[in-house]
Amino acid sequence: MSTKVQPLTASPAAQPAATTLTNEEILRYSRHLIMPEVGMEGQLKLKNAKVLLIGTGGLGAPLGLYLAAAGVGRLGLVDFDVVDFTNLQRQIAFGTSDVGKSKAQAARARLSDLNPDIQIEAFETQLTSANALELFKDFDIIVDGTDNFPTRYLVNDACILLGKPNVYGSIFRFEGQITVFGMPDGPCYRCLYPEPPPPGLVPSCAEGGVLGVLPGIVGSIQAMETIKLIIGRGDSLVGRLLLFDALGMKFRDLKLRKNPNCPMCGEQRTINQLIDYYEFCGVRGEEAPGPNVQVPEIAPKELKSRLDRGDDLYILDVREPHEYQICNLNGHLIPLGELPRRVHELDSSREIVAHCRSGKRSAEAVDFLRKAGFRKILNLKGGILAWSDEVDPTVPKY
Amino acid sequence: MAVKVMIPTPLRVYAGKRDSAEFTAATVGEALGHLTTQFGDLRKHLFTEDGKLRSFVNVYVNDEDIRYLAKENTPTKDGDTISIVPSIAGGSRFAHSSPPGC
Numbered sequence: 001m002s003t004k005v006q007p008l009t010a011s012p013a014a015q016p017a018a019t020t021l022t023n024e025e026i027l028r029y030s031r032h033l034i035m036p037e038v039g040m041e042g043q044l045k046l047k048n049a050k051v052l053l054i055g056t057g058g059l060g061a062p063l064g065l066y067l068a069a070a071g072v073g074r075l076g077l078v079d080f081d082v083v084d085f086t087n088l089q090r091q092i093a094f095g096t097s098d099v100g101k102s103k104a105q106a107a108r109a110r111l112s113d114l115n116p117d118i119q120i121e122a123f124e125t126q127l128t129s130a131n132a133l134e135l136f137k138d139f140d141i142i143v144d145g146t147d148n149f150p151t152r153y154l155v156n157d158a159c160i161l162l163g164k165p166n167v168y169g170s171i172f173r174f175e176g177q178i179t180v181f182g183m184p185d186g187p188c189y190r191c192l193y194p195e196p197p198p199p200g201l202v203p204s205c206a207e208g209g210v211l212g213v214l215p216g217i218v219g220s221i222q223a224m225e226t227i228k229l230i231i232g233r234g235d236s237l238v239g240r241l242l243l244f245d246a247l248g249m250k251f252r253d254l255k256l257r258k259n260p261n262c263p264m265c266g267e268q269r270t271i272n273q274l275i276d277y278y279e280f281c282g283v284r285g286e287e288a289p290g291p292n293v294q295v296p297e298i299a300p301k302e303l304k305s306r307l308d309r310g311d312d313l314y315i316l317d318v319r320e321p322h323e324y325q326i327c328n329l330n331g332h333l334i335p336l337g338e339l340p341r342r343v344h345e346l347d348s349s350r351e352i353v354a355h356c357r358s359g360k361r362s363a364e365a366v367d368f369l370r371k372a373g374f375r376k377i378l379n380l381k382g383g384i385l386a387w388s389d390e391v392d393p394t395v396p397k398y
Numbered sequence: 399m400a401v402k403v404m405i406p407t408p409l410r411v412y413a414g415k416r417d418s419a420e421f422t423a424a425t426v427g428e429a430l431g432h433l434t435t436q437f438g439d440l441r442k443h444l445f446t447e448d449g450k451l452r453s454f455v456n457v458y459v460n461d462e463d464i465r466y467l468a469k470e471n472t473p474t475k476d477g478d479t480i481s482i483v484p485s486i487a488g489g490s491r492f493a494h495s496s497p498p499g500c
Contacts, residue, residue: 149485172486175407193485195453243483245407248417254461254481337411337439 017048018073025117029071042231043071049230052076052139054127054155056107058215059145059169059222061093066223068111072230074119075111076139079103080126090212127151129274132158141229142182143167143222149196150277156181156189157274160264165229169222173210176218176244179237179256180225182265186238191259191266196281214246295366297381298353300390316346316354318365319384323357327384327395336361339368348374355380355387357398401429401474404481412439426459427470429480444482454485 021029021043032038032046049072053060056079067075083091083098083106091103098106104122111120125131127146136142136158144155144166152170159166159182166182168189181188221242228234241254263270298306306313317324317331324333334342336356346352352374354362359382366379380387388395402420405413413419419436423429430451434441444455451457457464458481464472474480 170486173407175486177483177486192456193454197452197454197485241483243481245417247407252461252481254458254483255463257463257466259465 018044020044021047022117025071028115028117032070037233038231042233045230045232046071046227047073049141050074050076050139051141051143051226051230052078052136053143053145054078054151055145055147056091056093056103057081057087057145057147058090058171058210058212059219060107061091062216062219063143063145063223063226064093064107064111065114066220067226068115068118068120070223070227071115072118072226074121074139076121076123076135077104077107077111078123078125078127078135079107080124090210090215092216127154129154129277132274133162136162136164139164141165141167141226143169143226145169145219145222150281152189153196153280154274154277157264157271160188161272161274167222167225167229169215169218171210171214171218174214174246176214176221176242176246178218178221178225178242178244179240180229183236183238185258187256187258188262188265190264191262192241192256194259194262211246217246218244295363295370295379296377297359298378299381300387303353303380303387304391312350314347314350314352316352316362316365318354318356318361323398326398327388329355329384329387329395331355336365339365343369343372346374348376351376351378353378353380355383357383358385359383399424399474399476399478401476401478401480403429403433404479406482406484408484408486409440409443409482412443413437423474425468425470425474426457426464426472426480429474430457430470443484456483457481458483 021040025047026033029043032043033040051067051072051074053063053075056064056077060077060079064075064077081103083094083101083103085099088094088096093107093110094103102122102124104124108120108122123135127135132154142155142159142164144152146152146155155166164182165180166189167180169176169178180186225237228236239256241256243252243254258265260266315329315331317328317333318336318339319333320335321333332345334345346369352369354365354369354377356362359379362383363379366377369377384395385397388397399422400420401423402418404418405416410417414437419433421429421432423432430444434444444452446452451470459467459472459474459478464470
């Protein structure tokens with residue numbers, strides 16, 4: 001059953017709808033035009049479509065590239081971040097020379113090079129409850145390529161309030177989820193997940209990592225779904241959650257029902273405006289989400305002096321085995337998640353210094369051990385990253 | 399009834415890195431009970447302290463959400479697949495609203 005194309009409504013500032021393609025466009029899109037499923041009619045729909053991409057990173061890169069390549073007439077790119085060296089492992093809209101530049105601007109430059117005929121706007125702004133409705137209203141379809149829960153709920157709610165489809169994709173390490181929210185009889189994000197996970201209750205720490213190509217696959221599927229909505233062809237993912245397991249190379253299809261009691265899109269809407277999503281997700285600001293544990297600390301330089309002096313210190317490393325292989329301080333490795341079960345390996349009569357990558361996991365370890373009765377235990381402030389910065393720059397940072 | 403429980407990536411670390419586990423169970427609740435008995439660390443990620451399924455975790459029998467069936471009392475039959483589908487947000491370090499790195 002194919003889904004209807006979202007009717008294209010012209011906003012006051014918009015150009016009138018295009019009714020023809022130039023000869024150059026006909027040549028550029030010839031591989032679309034010779035397909036009966038697209039043809040001139042479909043290509044004109046693409047030319048007249050206005051799609052807003054939230055995020056220009058791992059998911060946004062393939063999304064932007066394929067939507068630009070397909071000739072979507074107007075693309076908006078929302079991203080307030082700058083290109084970081086570690087992004088290049090997966091954010092393929094950027095090159096090494098873009099490090100330090102605004103992501104939205106760098107993506108716009110790349111997409112404009114790919115397709116100079118379309119209109120591309122960069123919005124170097126953080127999406128918030130204060131600007132989302134205004135930003136979304138001139139676009140037909142919103143594509144969610146973000147990386148945090150508060151923004152996901154914000155995008156969802158803004159789309160439902162405005163009646164716009166939300167092509168959703170999300171990833172974690174080797175897994176992806178894709179669906180289309182916000183269609184008239186379809187579910188919304190809150191139907192699937194009424195509440196976000198509270199911070200602190202997540203698998204290990206946020207060091208999930210991701211195989212770079214995974215958002216490439218998921219973002220490409222989002223681009224495909226967006227194009228299908230625009231040209232009105234094929235079976236959309238409305239009402240279906242596509243699960244992708246890259247390691248097993250399996251796609252699975254789960255039914256996504258509209259929740260009749262959904263506070264946003266159900267029969268009795270109780271949410272009529274955008275809320276404070278950080279509060280909803282239990283996050284107090286971006287800088288310090290979740291509680292910081294206060295424990296006794298030792299600075300890297302002090303640890304170095306004490307080791308050089310011959311002090312009998314036991315170094316406990318609470319990172320994961322694969323991190324130990326990147327770099328280590330010859331510590332005894334007990335991953336944080338295993339500490340409760342392996343606490344008997346530690347001698348509470350010895351002075352212990354716990355460390356991890358940047359000091360947060362090890363702070364939790366020290367807190368746990370103090371509560372378990374350990375009295376001579378310190379947290380290495382700043383973790384192995386600080387050790388690299390302040391004591392031994394040959395230790396790689398990651 | 400022999401059922402297979404699919405374990406999603408974010409939770410595999412608590413299940414001995416397994417991506418699935420098989421149990422004999424008459425209902426979804428029973429299967430999840432076996433799962434969290436075998437892999438104790440999974441319990442707090444799936445259930446609240448008073449034993450309710452966490453709201454950011456969805457459970458499916460084959461392709462149907464148990465919230466629209468009989469929830470944890472949904473009966474299972476031989477060959478059914480139970481999928482646990484947690485909320486995921488992205489590949490960045492802010493994926494779960496936690497600070498970058500630890």
